[in-house]
């Protein structure tokens with residue numbers, strides 16, 4: 056058995072594990088943001104919210120009344136005056152009040168939970184819907200793991216705030232203010248003596264706030280790192296294993312897992328300071344009550360200036376017992392609020408992210424795109440620094456098959472990305488059927504363009520579902536016909552459940568070629584006016600390729616097709632070939648013309664044939 060050992064990572068390995076995690080968002084408590092968060096409760100402001108508030112008010116009112124009834128009325132009046140009837144009646148009243156408070160509390164908790172769950176549901180739905188609509192650039196800049204953290208963890212951390220926090224906050228404020236008012240009404244001098252420690256307490260707790268807030272932000276950052284690494288490790292596990300990099304992976308995981316653990320420990324430790332602090336103040340308050348209260352009672356019994364009765368003293372003891380509970384809870388709530396603030400800041404940051412590719416209000420719907428594509432002096436850069444396309448102009452007639460060739464990184468995929476408007480050109484114009492692409496509604500544009508990538512994405516579900524992806528209304532017969540047309544039926548029918556075979560996410564149970572055939576069928580069924588095949592035939596064996604060539608003819612018929620391929624045999628029959636180099640169009644024409652020209656294309660073809668001959 057391999058011995059577990061502590062792996063020291065060398066510096067190069069350390070550099071490999073770099074994830075651009077979210078930076079700590081350091082902002083002060085922000086009321087505006089709080090309102091924005093609480094505005095998610097608005098849809099429930101006519102049912103769940105008022106119900107929860109009313110029950111909370113009833114429960115709080117009853118809790119505030121009971122100590123007076125016990126102290127003043129029971130002790131001073133009933134017991135003091137030896138009135139047994141009054142005593143029995145008051146005992147019944149108190150029992151009744153306890154029952155009312157119990158029922159009101161149970162209902163409050165139930166309605167608050169429902170409200171909280173609903174708000175979380177809405178918020179998560181809103182965030183997911185928004186993120187789905189964001190541009191490619193957004194996803195270029197973030198790892199899938201860090202996006203997952205926001206949609207799952209950050210929203211989860213708001214759950215407690217909405218289920219317990221909001222109403223408790225209100226309840227505790229009412230309780231506190233109620234108690235202070237009653238205490239001062241009952242005995243101003245005793246109330247002043249006890250509450251004198253409050254400002255000190257407030258001062259100390261304020262200084263704790265900042266630390267706690269930072270600690271929770273750190274937790275989120277560590278979690279995002281953990282998620283990014285997990286996501287990458289699982290997706291890349293095959294490569295990791297083949298290069299035997301598991302131990303480096305484990306060592307790094309161990310490091311961030313420890314960091315995560317420590318940040319949690321730190322945050323919870325900071326949190327835990329609040330409670331003992333409140334308990335200590337409680338003890339001081341009680342000591343003052345007993346000492347000063349006893350003195351006041353004695354002075355009143357001896358006919359002094361004080362009027363404090365034993366009943367009022369008892370009420371005080373009750374209220375004091377109740378006083379520290381909301382204070383302690385408010386401390387916890389404040390932490391919860393801070394966690395919620397940190398999370399909501401991160402959620403709103405996503406929600407405020409506007410799709411860079413935006414749709415105009417008066418965007419036109421092109422019901423039926425013919426498929427004429429024109430690039431006029433198009434310039435493009437992904438990052439604003441390196442040029443991916445350099446003022447290129449090209450024209451593709453409707454129904455033509457056009458090939459883009461060129462070295463790796465020459466800008467072929469970028470052209471495809473601009474046609475689908477996954478990015479907007481930084482200069483010049485991209486036109487479809489004579490319309491600037493920016494004026495066309497995104498839905499009508501993209502629904503008429505199919506992109507088949509080399510790395511085909513297969514969704515979890517059946518093969519049927521996957522082929523039907525671009526046109527969910529297609530019948531089983533239509534799905535079958537599309538599969539047959541591209542020759543995917545042979546392997547599908549060999550599977551145990553045929554078209555109903557479940558494929559996992561990313562289609563791990565299928566071969567790369569099989570996945571590609573499915574994506575061809577998917578594209579054919581979507582019946583687009585424009586089809587883009589990006590390196591789409593690269594993973595298919597020669598025999599299948601012949602079959603695919605036939606299928607392609609069918610697939611491309613009557614559509615504008617843009618084929619991006621390194622294998623020149625697939626593009627020989629294209630009507631027009633554009634040869635790209637470093638974002639410039641160097642040559643264009645059909646195969647024969649370009650061969651005659653004896654330029655870059657000619658040399659590319661020659662090089663490939665020489666290689667094949669050598670093989």
Ligand SMILES: Nc1ncnc2c1ncn2[C@@H]1O[C@H](COP(=O)(O)OP(=O)(O)OP(=O)(O)O)[C@@H](O)[C@H]1O
Pocket residue numbers: 195437438442443461462463464465466467468469470
């Ligand atoms: N999402 C991105 N963010 C930043 N730069 C990018 C991005 N995608 C591509 N690039 C850069 O833009 C340039 C053109 O890339 P493009 O993908 O268009 O090349 P390509 O010709 O399709 O290459 P290949 O044949 O390898 O697919 C390259 O220099 C590449 O590094």
